[in-house]
Structures are given as structure tokens and as C-alpha cells.
Amino acid sequence: MMGLAESRDCWCGRPETAEHVLLECPVYYDLRLILLRKVGYHLLLDDRHLWELVGSINGYAAFKIFAKEALERRTLEMEMAMNGT
Ligand SMILES: [Zn+2]
Secondary structure (H helix, E strand, O other): OOOOOOOOEEOOOEEOOOOHHHHHHHHHHHHHHHHHHOOOOOOOOOOHHHHHHHHHHHHHHHHHHHHHHHHHHHHHHHHHHHHOO
């Protein structure tokens, strides 16, 4: 979903699923905080609340930004890894 692949491993070593990126991954911690602040939550939610959030109009707009920035960050990191640095 949203370009977040379902089948490869995340940089942190866990399977990279949308749920992992959105809910768990330390790599995206700051992006997650921004998303939650935008939608009015202070702390990370459980899955059920999160999917409700993504299903709401405002939540979905904020989620799209999160997904875009997460994807950009991942792409950048992969390029750096491929350059051997
Ligand atoms: Zn991760």
C-alpha cells in the first residue's frame, strides 16, 4: 500500500510491512510523531485506532505525507548503501 512494499526487510531487520513502518519501526519514529501530532494524538496508538485514523479524511491526508516521506527516506538510505558508504 502507498508504495510501502510488503515483502522485503526493513533496514531495522524486521519484515517491512505497512503496519511495521507505521506502528513499530524506529527508523520512522520522527515521521510517526509528526503524523500523530497532525491528527491530534500524542502517543502511538494500537492498530485498530490507527486503521480508523487512516480511514478518515484528515487522517488519510496526514498518512499520505507520512508514507511519502518514509518512502523517500528509504530510497535515500538504499542509495547510500549501494554506494558502499
Ligand atoms: Zn523497521
